[in-house]
Amino acid sequence: MDRPWGLVFIWVLSPLWISLFSGSHLVLGKAELTWTRRAAAEAEAVAAISCSGHGMAFVDGVRENGRPVCECNNCYSGPDCSSSGLIVLLTLLGFGDPLFLQPYWRRHAEGSAVVISGWHRMSYDADGRPYMTLELERHIRLLHKLVGNAAAEGKQIVFGAGSTQLLNAALHALAPDNSSSPSSVVATVPYYPAYQTQTEYWRSKVFEWKGATAEWLNSTEASTKDFIEFVTSPNNPDGRWQAPALAGSSVIHDRAYYWPHYSAIKSPADDDLMLFTLSKITGHAGSRFGWALIKDVKVYNKILQYIDTDTLGISRETQLRALKVLKQTISQIKKREDMFRFGYSQMRxxxxxxxxxxxxxxxxxxxxxxxxxxxxxxxxxxxxxxxxxxxxxxxxxxxxxxxxxxxxxxxxxxxxxxxxxxxxxxxxxxxxxx
Amino acid sequence: MDRPWGLVFIWVLSPLWISLFSGSHLVLGKAELTWTRRAAAEAEAVAAISCSGHGMAFVDGVRENGRPVCECNNCYSGPDCSSSGLIVLLTLLGFGDPLFLQPYWRRHAEGSAVVISGWHRMSYDADGRPYMTLELERHIRLLHKLVGNAAAEGKQIVFGAGSTQLLNAALHALAPDNSSSPSSVVATVPYYPAYQTQTEYWRSKVFEWKGATAEWLNSTEASTKDFIEFVTSPNNPDGRWQAPALAGSSVIHDRAYYWPHYSAIKSPADDDLMLFTLSKITGHAGSRFGWALIKDVKVYNKILQYIDTDTLGISRETQLRALKVLKQTISQIKKREDMFRFGYSQMRxxxxxxxxxxxxxxxxxxxxxxxxxxxxxxxxxxxxxxxxxxxxxxxxxxxxxxxxxxxxxxxxxxxxxxxxxxxxxxxxxxxxxx
Missing domain, CATH: 3.90.1150.10 (Aspartate Aminotransferase, domain 1)
Structure with a gap:
């Protein structure tokens, strides 16, 4: 991937920069705002709070003297996060919090901001169907087409609370209806730990964790079992390209990392059941948004049933914001401000x-x-x-x-x-x- | 409950009213907005789209000619939902979509609007702890204190994706760790159908649906079983006050309807495990937000474990908006514009x-x-x-x-x-x- 704009992205949009702009009294020549003005002014005031580049203040942060406090990065402290004198003996650096894209969204403040009215989508339904907005679905399909990482045509889409919920949903959807022969759930080492912890957590009658695929490859017992196999490609943690290891298994293809900032895009993935998560695309882990692309209508209905039974759909605020950041991502694809190029450069x-x-x-x-x-x-x-x-x-x-x-x-x-x-x-x- | 302001609330804030205000060129004398202006202007433009009072347009609605279309109420159609000529043979009127509070939030547009920046809470954590913002927790405690419907002091709070997810979490939390003696899950007729469908859905080794409490009241077999009992009070669907029916059972107290617009508030409920949902408080069913008040630390940790395993926390956009509408609710309590009085009047x-x-x-x-x-x-x-x-x-x-x-x-x-x-x-x- 070419990087014509190189190091320019090291520069992180600082609160100071925003303040300068605030002072420019930019007049857009449009009608004055009314009911949105107070919330807009609050968001801009909070964004202008300086945390020395080592933290951030949020609109819903804890307040001192009426103002949200800075929430400091690891190893920084003080009211403005400028002190690094604090000795932190142990710092959690194994967990995949995708904050490397935060600077991108500060650069694209205008294109990614969203206003949610008090009456926005209060119903259990949306667009006259259960919970999923059509515009978001349309933009997800468009994104896959532009990026070329997945064949979405002819497949159904289900939204979930991150790929975490969809992994659980897929597991329940692929398991048999009755408990006479529970499915054996497996993955190839090294595998994402949640595959095991989630599978074991449910103490289910219809599926059970059966460990590493390697243990079943040459087992005579394997032919008597129905396998559900988690396949992550590129793999977490080691980046390997993976295919299902066991012939005839039902497969949950976790495609969390098959995006241009992490990986070369070889061709559109076209598997029966593929999972994606906003967390690893735009870095919005806190939003808890993901989607499944599903070929089989029966599996689609069963995954929908999981979301319905487990949480009765997913957040409309999240869907609105996901639409906004995906629209912004799409508008910049292959341009100088492409999010994928930015992410790639950050990691390089x-x-x-x-x-x-x-x-x-x-x-x-x-x-x-x-x-x-x-x-x-x-x-x-x-x-x-x-x-x-x-x-x-x-x-x-x-x-x-x-x-x-x-x-x-x-x-x-x-x-x-x-x-x-x-x-x-x-x-x-x-x-x-x- | 007294209603000094009577019928004034029948009048629903119309898009026309908003347009009039937009035209007033209200100048607040503050610095001009910068990066929030575009999103604010878009939200106001969409709010001004007229759907004849029989529908609504949303920022993330399907677009025609660049403008979100009106989404019409049941039995209305046409570009502005003004046509009621369409014969709808069957209309779904049993489902509890709490849209009766929508007019309240249109009246309180300014106090309930929220701006979400592109970089708002991207992390898996919030306030340096897993997923739950402290400000929202603080306001939930304050709300209970002001309303007097629950004793929150000395109890832990867990946020979930509506009470739906928390019902599932509580079920898994109260079940035994091993499958040697699965819990028997029961409720008193008539009960909320999800208690049964959720319990059966999991095909769990550690709990099983065992029907109506009445069947176990005089059963000799009852003494050999561990019961988990769902108790809704006031009850859905019949509004009865309820207490646990079986002595010694573990109880999930569903308090969804114990709020002043639905019920007299007799005294603060003080049960070990109580569930509440934003859906039935402010009418934001689409947000998927609820909380549990929990006395026992072990149960608290197990409920947290469910949310972690199932969805890795819940949406930050939802939390921010829930904070905003709860703050607005709190600010009006016992005033003329009290949301509970409004809701009560709508139902009367x-x-x-x-x-x-x-x-x-x-x-x-x-x-x-x-x-x-x-x-x-x-x-x-x-x-x-x-x-x-x-x-x-x-x-x-x-x-x-x-x-x-x-x-x-x-x-x-x-x-x-x-x-x-x-x-x-x-x-x-x-x-x-x-």
């Missing part, structure tokens, strides 16, 4: 990679490609418990054992904020210098 | 009641008190299938059998829009005139 600029010029100490060879996560192996003989070795350096990784892998592995996240990435580099360097 | 004005002056034909005596739903019994001998009898009149009720009751009963909703209520009256009159 800040990212670890496996080339010799990598800033990551070579004692921890990184096997991740694309660079969403560092899937790290501790190679020193003494560091059999890699997680403990890394925690000794003040970093909380996610243990490889959660991913079904050896305790010599851990996952580190490269898609968190710049502050977190800086901490990660500093601490990893100190750790290997010891 | 439009409502069915059981007095002789009721507009509801006496052939269908209404037993509901408060007036959220009409729990109707068909008393004519031929109308053993009450649901079919009512459908013959063009109304789709919810069948009493869904509530565990006799087929002579149906539920009709009185909290839908004025148009739906008018349809209900017209059709019920025609039906009994036959």
């Amino acid at each position: 600029i800040g990212g670890l990679n496996s080339t010799p010029s990598s800033p990551l100490p070579t004692a921890f060879p990184c096997r991740s490609s694309p660079q969403t996560y560092a899937w790290v192996k501790c190679e020193r003989k003494a560091d059999e418990d890699c997680s403990s070795a890394i925690r000794a350096g003040g970093i909380i990784p996610r243990a490889g054992t959660l991913y079904g892998a050896d305790s010599r592995y851990v996952r580190l996240s490269l898609i968190r904020s710049q502050d977190d990435f800086d901490q990660l580099l500093t601490r990893m360097k100190a750790l290997t210098a010891q | 004005i439009g409502g069915l009641n059981s007095t002789p002056s009721s507009p509801l034909p006496t052939a269908f005596p209404c037993r509901s008190s408060p007036q959220t739903y009409a729990w109707v019994k068909c008393e004519r001998k031929a109308d053993e299938d009450c649901s079919s009898a009512i459908r013959a009149g063009g109304i789709i009720p919810r069948a009493g059998t869904l509530y565990g009751a006799d087929s002579r009963y149906v539920r009709l909703s009185l909290i839908r829009s004025q148009d739906d209520f008018d349809q209900l009256l017209t059709r019920m009159k025609a039906l009994t005139a036959q």
Whole structure:
């Protein structure tokens, strides 16, 4: 992917910049605003609160003297997050909070802001059908077409509260109707830990967690079982391209990372059941929005039934905002301000990679490609418990054992904020210098 | 409850009224808006679209000629919903879509509008803890204190995607850890149908639906079982005050209707596990927001675990908007513009009641008190299938059998829009005139 605009994106839109603009008394020559003005003014005032680039204030933050306080990044403190004197012994750096796109949305403030009226979509229905707005569905289809990562034509779409809810929904949808022969749920090591924890959580009569696909590949028992297989491609945590391992299994294709900022887009994925999440596309993890593309109408109806039974649809505020940020994303595709290019550049600029010029100490060879996560192996003989070795350096990784892998592995996240990435580099360097 | 302001609320804030205000060029004497202006102007333009009082246009509605179309109420059609010539043979009037509060939020447009920036709470966390904002929690506690309907002090709060998700969470939380003795899940007839459908849906090893409490009251087998009991008070559909029926059961107290527009508030409810939903408080069913008040820390942690495993928290857009409408609700409590008084008046004005002056034909005596739903019994001998009898009149009720009751009963909703209520009256009159 070309990057004609290079380092320009390191510059993060600062609150100061917004203040300057606020002072310019830009007159648009339109009718004055009435009932929206107060909320708009509040949002602009909160956006102008300075947190020194190491935190942020939110409209619904805790207030002191009537003003939302700064919520500081890891290792920063003080009223404006300017103090880094606070010694934080352990910092959580394994969890995939996708804050690397936050600066993009500050740059695109006008195109991504949304006003929600007090009477916006109060009903259980939307557009005369259950909960899902047609405009959002249309824009999702358009996005896939423009990006070229999935064949959405001829498939049904179901919205869920992140891919988390859709993973659960898909599991229940693919399981048999009765409990006489529960499905065996499997994934290939290393796998996203939620596949196991979610499957086990339900204590279901119709499906059960049966571990790694490798254990079933040459098993004579395998032919007697119905498998549901989770396949993530590109894979989390190690970026591998994956296909189903077991012949004849029902497959849940998790496509969370098949977007241009994480991965080359080889061709439109065209599987029977594919899951996507806004969290990993635009970075809006807090919104809890995802969607499934589904070929089979029976599976579609069963996934809808899950969403209906579990939460009676999903938030309309989320749908409105998802529409806004996807519209903005679509409007910029292949332009200079393309979100995918921005995201890619953030990871390249800040990212670890496996080339010799990598800033990551070579004692921890990184096997991740694309660079969403560092899937790290501790190679020193003494560091059999890699997680403990890394925690000794003040970093909380996610243990490889959660991913079904050896305790010599851990996952580190490269898609968190710049502050977190800086901490990660500093601490990893100190750790290997010891 | 006194109603000093009576019928003034029948007048629904019309788009025309908003247009007049827009034209007044109200100048607030503050700095000009910058990045929020476009979204604010769009919201005001969409709010000004006239749908003849029989529908509404939304910012994320389907567009024709660049403008969101009117989404019309039942039995209305045309570009501006002014045509009622369309013959709709059957209208769904049993489902509890709480649109009766929509006019309130149009009246309180300024106080309930909210702007969401592109970078608002993108993280999985909020206020440095998992997903739940502290300000929203604080306002929920304040609301309970002001209304006097629940003792929130000393209890933990968990947010969920409506009480729907919290009912599921509570069920999983109260069930035993292992499957050696699954809990028996019960409710007293007539009960909210989801208690049964949700419980059965999970095909769980640790709980199972065991029907009506009445069947267990004098059963010798009861002493060998662990019961989880759903108790709704005031009850849906018949408004009865309820207490747990079985001694020693674990109880999920559904308090959805224990608010002043539906019910007298006798004293603060102080049960171990109580559920509330924004849907029935402010009418924002589409937001999917509810909360649980929980005494026991173990149960609290298990309910949190459900939300984490099922959806990894709930929407931040929803939380921000819930905060805004609850703040507005709180600011008006016991004032002339009190939302609860408005809601009460809407149901009294439009409502069915059981007095002789009721507009509801006496052939269908209404037993509901408060007036959220009409729990109707068909008393004519031929109308053993009450649901079919009512459908013959063009109304789709919810069948009493869904509530565990006799087929002579149906539920009709009185909290839908004025148009739906008018349809209900017209059709019920025609039906009994036959």
